[in-house]
Amino acid sequence: MTDQTIAAIATAIGEAGIGIVRLSGSKALEIADQIFSSRQGLPPSSLPGYSARYGRVVDPETKRTVDEAVLLVMRAPRSYTGEDVVEFQCHGGVVVVQRILEMALRLGARLAEPGEFTKRAFLNGRIDLSQAEAVIDVVRSRTEASLELAVDQLEGSLSRRIGAIREHLYDLVVRVEAIIDYPEDDIPEMEMDEMAEVIQAGLAELERLLATADQGKVLREGLKAVITGKPNVGKSSLLNRLLDEQRALVTDIPGTTRDIIEEVLNLKGIPLRLIDTAGIRESADVVERLGVERAVQLWSEADLIIHVLDGSVPLTEEDFQILAQTKDKHRVVVINKSDLPRVWDLADLPQADLGGAKIVEISLLEGELDPVVDAILDLVMQGVVREGTSSQAIITRARHKAALEQAKGDLEQALETLTSGLPLDLISVGLQGALEHLGEITGETVRENVIDRIFAQFCIGK
Numbered sequence: 001m002t003d004q005t006i007a008a009i010a011t012a013i014g015e016a017g018i019g020i021v022r023l024s025g026s027k028a029l030e031i032a033d034q035i036f037s038s039r040q041g042l043p044p045s046s047l048p049g050y051s052a053r054y055g056r057v058v059d060p061e062t063k064r065t066v067d068e069a070v071l072l073v074m075r076a077p078r079s080y081t082g083e084d085v086v087e088f089q090c091h092g093g094v095v096v097v098q099r100i101l102e103m104a105l106r107l108g109a110r111l112a113e114p115g116e117f118t119k120r121a122f123l124n125g126r127i128d129l130s131q132a133e134a135v136i137d138v139v140r141s142r143t144e145a146s147l148e149l150a151v152d153q154l155e156g157s158l159s160r161r162i163g164a165i166r167e168h169l170y171d172l173v174v175r176v177e178a179i180i181d182y183p184e185d186d187i188p189e190m191e192m193d194e195m196a197e198v199i200q201a202g203l204a205e206l207e208r209l210l211a212t213a214d215q216g217k218v219l220r221e222g223l224k225a226v227i228t229g230k231p232n233v234g235k236s237s238l239l240n241r242l243l244d245e246q247r248a249l250v251t252d253i254p255g256t257t258r259d260i261i262e263e264v265l266n267l268k269g270i271p272l273r274l275i276d277t278a279g280i281r282e283s284a285d286v287v288e289r290l291g292v293e294r295a296v297q298l299w300s301e302a303d304l305i306i307h308v309l310d311g312s313v314p315l316t317e318e319d320f321q322i323l324a325q326t327k328d329k330h331r332v333v334v335i336n337k338s339d340l341p342r343v344w345d346l347a348d349l350p351q352a353d354l355g356g357a358k359i360v361e362i363s364l365l366e367g368e369l370d371p372v373v374d375a376i377l378d379l380v381m382q383g384v385v386r387e388g389t390s391s392q393a394i395i396t397r398a399r400h401k402a403a404l405e406q407a408k409g410d411l412e413q414a415l416e417t418l419t420s421g422l423p424l425d426l427i428s429v430g431l432q433g434a435l436e437h438l439g440e441i442t443g444e445t446v447r448e449n450v451i452d453r454i455f456a457q458f459c460i461g462k
Contacts, residue, residue, distance in 0.1 A: 005031065006112035006120075007104040009097045010461035016092030021100045022461060023109055024117055028086045029073070031107045034060045035100070036071050036088070044086060049075035057088060057100055060107070067096045081117050082124030115458025119451070122443060129443030129454070130158050133397060136458055137220060145269030146219050149394060157393040158400070159442055165205050166438050169411075172198045173431045176424050192418060195427070199415045202434070206408045209395055213404075216396035218303075218380055222264070222271030225376070226298045228326070229308035230318050234336035237364040238308060238372070239263070239276040260298070268377060275302075304380060305331045306372075311361070312340035315348060323353040331357040332375045339363040399450075403440045410434035 005025025011018065023031060032044035038055035047053065051073050057066040069090040079085040088100050105111060113119075115136075122132045130153060137150035172195065227235045243263055261276040277298060299305065305326045309319060323333075333354070338361045346359065358375035362368075395401055414430025439445030 005109045007109035008112035008461040019090050019092035019097035021088040023086045024081045024083045027108050028084045031104050032086045035103050047073045066099050081120040082126045114460050115455035119455040128159050130441055142271040143266045143269045149219050161393045162438050162441050165202050176428050180424050199411050203411050206404050210404050213395040213401040216394040220396040223303045224273045225304040226275045226302040227306045228277055233308045233310040234364045235308050241369055305329045308334045310337055311335045311342045312337040315344055327353045327355050330379050333357045333359050335361045336364050400441050403437045407434040407437040
């Protein structure tokens with residue numbers, strides 16, 4: 001626990017009903033005594049934890065009242081950071097919260113770094129590292145599903161799963177090390193089958209967690225979906241229908257969309273970054289040509305391609321080129337204008353370039369969008385339940401996935417060493433490696449520079 005007391009504005013800057021200035025550290029109550037005067041005349045340092053008092057914030061130099069406020073006191077170790085914490089809940093004006101912060105800094109606090117309150121909670125053992133990361137996920141949640149997932153992890157669902165795996169592996173390591181270090185003692189040796197069973201159980205659990213990683217990333221970060229196709233096939237109409245507003249201009253003139261239009265859509269719990277692009281065609285117009293180049297560039301960055309075709313006009317070389325160049329991507333192929341006579345059928349499309357694409361036939365003029373939405377969800381989520389994620393831990397971060405993959409490799413090496421009949425100390429190396437990599441997720445074995453990078457993502461005041 002550090003002796004430095006930190007302070008920061010914990011609410012967004014601007015006009016609001018309430019503004020909060022938060023202090024944490026050994027001098028938090030001492031500083032509050034100098035700038036807060038309660039109606040009862042009790043100094044903050046005399047108050048018990050989890051108490052609130054109404055009073056005035058007074059500048060100790062000028063003796064002038066800065067604002068009326070409610071003071072919250074939370075004492076160590078039963079506070080968010082594990083230290084003494086004081087919060088001034090004042091009126092939410094820009095000047096007033098800044099004045100209170102300046103007084104706190106003048107009286108001995110220092111300005112908190114991004115995420116430092118949560119970092120102290122981690123360093124003081126209030127939460128582990130995966131729970132700390134969940135805090136920022138709660139703040140940044142854009143859908144109910146992503147919020148549910150973040151809260152579930154904040155409550156320790158992932159920590160418990162990782163902890164259970166580590167506990168079984170640690171018990172195995174202790175037994176193996178005892179046999180290695182004290183061969184003269186009468187320690188019962190473990191049967192090879194028993195050791196293999198423990199390792200295989202750990203591998204199975206790691207594989208179950210890793211199987212959720214792609215879906216977890218989608219729920220947390222959302223999808224970058226690029227709508228592409230020739231001019232006038234219905235790309236902008238699809239964007240407008242999905243957003244339920246006239247976001248993109250729709251005309252019968254080819255090349256109307258020249259620049260990139262991007263919006264975020266909550267698609268049944270999945271944040272979808274929907275990008276409408278210029279129609280793909282050869283053009284002498286410089287602006288339209290730049291739009292086409294940007295559209296092609298976005299293909300490589302997309303998590304999902306929504307390729308729109310017009311079923312009422314013959315296929316062209318541009319249609320085939322787009323299919324060929326995006327065949328390695330998750331794709332939904334939307335055949336639009338089903339209300340008009342079809343002049344081609346699916347057999348005319350190159351099957352080698354369709355891959356695992358979902359095919360949807362629809363009229364964007366008068367049809368329902370449910371088939372398009374269901375195709376997107378089925379393709380990306382691949383059968384994972386999209387509602388009620390709290391029943392199991394789900395991997396949401398690349399850092400967690402990498403650590404699990406490394407731990408899995410360590411256990412596979414340990415199992416191979418075991419089945420090859422090699423010495424126990426070599427098996428122990430693999431087990432120890434798995435424990436270390438799993439500890440990186442919850443913070444037991446993580447490096448300091450990794451911790452600093454994680455908390456640098458937070459806002460100041462959290």
